[in-house]
Amino acid sequence: MTSNPPLLIPQPHSFAWSSGSFGLHGATTIVLGTQAGAATLFAARDLQSAIDDVAGLRLPIVKSASTNQRSAIRLILQGRDDASDQPDGTGETLGAQAYHLVITDAGATITAADEPGLFYGVQTLIQLVRTYGRRLPGCTCTDQPVLPNRGIMLDISRARVPTLATLTRLAKTLAHYKINELQLYTEHTFQFPTHPEIGKNTGALSADDMLALDEICRERHIALVPNLQSTGHMRHILSLPQYQHLAETEWRWSITPALEESYDFLDELYADFLPAFSVPILNVDSDEAWDHGRGQAKELSAVGGFGRVYLEHILKLRExxxxxxxxxxxxxxxxxxxxELIAEIPEDVILLDWWYEAEESYPTLKALAESKRPFYVCPGTSSWNTIFPRIDNSLGNIRNYVRDGVAAGAIGMLLTDWGDMGHYQPLSNSWYSYLFGAEMAWTGATTATEVFNQAFGPLFLGDASGQTVTAIQRLGRAVEQPALARSNSSDVVFALYDEPLAGRMARETPAAALEEMIAAAEAAMPAFARLSDATLRHELLFTASQMIYAAQKVLLGQEIRRALGELAADNTGSAKGAARLDSLIARLETLRAELPPMVAEFERLWLLSSHRSEIDVNLQRYAALLARFDAALSWLRGQRARYAAGERLDAELKTYDPGEYLILWDQGQKDLHRLVEVVGRDAVPPEILRWLGLAA
Structure with missing residues (x-):
């Protein structure tokens, strides 16, 4: 027996170790009641496979009304199966998704009131088998979730569309950690039979893909909720010639509510999309509808106001x-x-409150709680707009949002994983936050992070030493250093793509922050190299190598600028100065030479998990960076020649032309400035104006 918390994700509501232990052996059986159906048999097969994988024992599954089997694992559904010999405590009536697990010398018993609860009890037992093998310590566990709906939303509309194999692995793994909702954020990446040009050349998923994934999810008690953007964020569709007239403004962001044709079009999309899903819910998204009601519908807005036009649009989507x-x-x-309009939202509309920064409190929840409408809290993985996730931000965001959501009466959590700017980050970067979200949603944000980490290492990573978790935490903190931290992003990814000589990072970033990026990544590599899962190992090692490359690139740019300044006053063309410039040019050539193999590895890893999709968004960014390397080298060689001729060096880079090299959120800011021109400053939310530097 031990007093330590069990190595389980999520932690159970109530757990106690007891004396004795149960040994698995060749005569052990998995016993179901005679009335057990397909769902119970599926859970039993899952347990059977896990024990076979860990212990090398293929335990037979039997249906029996007998209550006196020895060395048995019994799965009991209350109200259906005979439970006359249940150990003390299992006779209590259990709630939805709850289960009771008892392990004694005689065997193990899992009791639940519904099939999801039975499945979750099996997942807990599987985790104990993975920790203890053939000899399971005695224990009693009573467990149930705090939030009934615990979801993950993965963006599949920002260039990367995962393969069905990747999505299958995702669903199976999430179910094991008791996630019961999955959404794939979709703008255009579905093969719409009525409108085939929408998903053309995007790696769009088919109805067959969705039907297969829906079946996989249903077997594991996951609701695969259809998600189709139906208001803003529709630029891909609205930029196609045949749909441009449905755009609210020339910015082509929101579909116009001024034309009935808009709703006929959406109805056709729904008719193509929804039959592939068995869940009677649709996420219509409709966030950030910045130009909605500002163009074709401006006369409607002049009468009822922008908020009312938006509300009427939502009511039509509901219909x-x-x-x-x-x-x-x-x-x-x-x-x-x-x-003031929340009270007019029908009571069956589920509101999804999102915010992606760690805050001490989330004031938007007050109005939702007072509205009596059902709502979720929606934190984020903080894995987008960065090379490696902002781990501490994500954990604080998830924990505090779930905590406040539970207090305010939320019915669920939907943890979001976005793919801004091309979804260059691999899925492996998100698993730590995914499982932390599963933990917080199940327990109501009561589990200490240290307890979670102690279980995450051995259960998910296969590392009981804690070294990989430590590496993940340090990398996450490296990208959140004050010199690199930004709202909803980290400058580490800007460092990767920034202009080599004239870029903001080379001008402004303290060397110490860049050196910590390198140190954290180098320290992580041995731990990542020992990971048994090849996908995790390769993707995390590649991520660490990109961190190192990005920091080295900026440090070299700073060193070059510093050398130019120090040598500018020396017009003698000294051998020492020339050698210094030659060395810097050679190092820049080396970094330039390392870029094409990095791009090739990026592409190879992408295609192992995703369709080709719109990978060109990223490949073009790399190609532009390669061109900037060539321009920088050409200019620097010219400066070397000037120095040899005794001419003054251009320390201020006045003769260096970086062109209009805009990347990532610099390009995004340019696009949003265009929005301000189209709809007017008063129409743009204050947080966007602050980001653009236009706030009063």
């Missing part, structure tokens, strides 16, 4: 969805700007 037998979810951000 469309209901024709297809669906209840809708929507992001709540627009209504945060029009709180």
């Amino acid at each position: 469309l969805a209901s024709r297809h037998g669906r209840q809708i979810q929507i992001w709540a951000d627009v209504f945060n700007h029009y709180p």
Whole structure:
């Protein structure tokens, strides 16, 4: 017996070690009641496979009404199966998704009131088998979730569309950690039979893909909730010639509510999309509808106001969805700007409150709680807009948002994993936050991070030493150093793509922050190299190598600029100065030479997990960086020649032309400035104006 918390994710509501132990052996059986159906048999098969994988024992599954088997693992559904010999405590009535697990010398018994609870009890037993092998310590566990809905949302519309094999692995793994909702954020990456040009050349998923994934999810008690953007973020569709007239403004962001044709079009998309899903819910998204009601519908807005036009649009989406037998979810951000309208939202609309920064409290929850509408809290993995996730931000965001959500009456958590700017980050970067989210949603944010880490290492990473978790934490903190931290992003990825000589990073970033990036990544590599899972190992090692490359690139740019300044006053063309310039040029050539193999590895890893999709968004960015390396080298060689001729060096880079080299959020800011021109400053949310430097 031990007093330590069990190595389980998520931690159970109640758990106690007891004396004795149960030994698995060749005569052990998995016993189901005679009335057990397909769902119970599926859970039993899952347990059977896990024990075979860990212990090398293929335990037979039997159906029996007998209550006196020895050395048995019994799966009991209350109200269906005979439970007359249940150990003390298992006779209590259990709630939805709850289970009771008892391990004694005689065997193990899992009791639940419903099939999800039975499945979750099996997952807990599987984790104990993975920790203890054939000899399971005695224990009693009673468990149930705090939040009934515990979801993950993966962006599949920002250039990367995972393969069905990747999505299958995702669903199976999430189910093991008791996640019961999965959404794939979709703008255009579906093969719409009625509108085939929308998903053309994007790696779009088919109805067959969704049907297969839906079946995989249903077997594991995951609701695969259809997610289709139906208001803003529709630029891909609205940029196609045949749909441009449906754009609200020339910015081509939101679909116009001024034309009935918009709703006929959405109805056709729903008719193509929704039959592949068995869950009677549709997330219509509708967030960040910045130009909605500002163009074709501006006369409607002049009468009723922008908020009312948006509300009427949502009501029409609700009506469309209901024709297809669906209840809708929507992001709540627009209504945060029009709180007076929340009371007019029908009570069956599920509101999704999102925010992706770690805060001490989340004030938007107050209005949602008072509205009596069902709502989720939606934190983020903090894995986008960075090379490696902002781990501490993600953990604080998840923990505090779930904590406040539970207190305010939230019915669920939807942890978001976005793919801004091309979804260059691999899925492996998100697993730590995924499982932490599963932990917080199940327990109501009560588990200490140290307890979670102690279980995450051995259960998910296969590392009981704690070294890999330590490496993940240090890398996460390296990208969040004050010199690199930004709201919703980290400058580490800007360092990778920034202009080699004239870029902001080379001008502004303290060397110490860059050196910590390198040190953290180098320290992580041995731990990552020992990971048994090849996908995790390769993707995390590649991520660490990109961190090192990005920091080295900026440090070299700083060194070159410093050398130019120090040598500018020396017009003698000294051998020492020339050698210094030659060395810097050679090192820049080396970094340039390392870039094409890095791009090739990026592409290879991408294609192992994802369709080719719109990878060119990223490949073009790399190609532009390669061109900047060539320009920098050409200019620097010219400076070397000037120095040899006794001419003054250009220390201020006045003769160096970086061109209009805009990357990542610099390009995004340019696009948003165009939005301000189109809709007017008053129409843009304050947080966007602050980001653009236009706030009063």
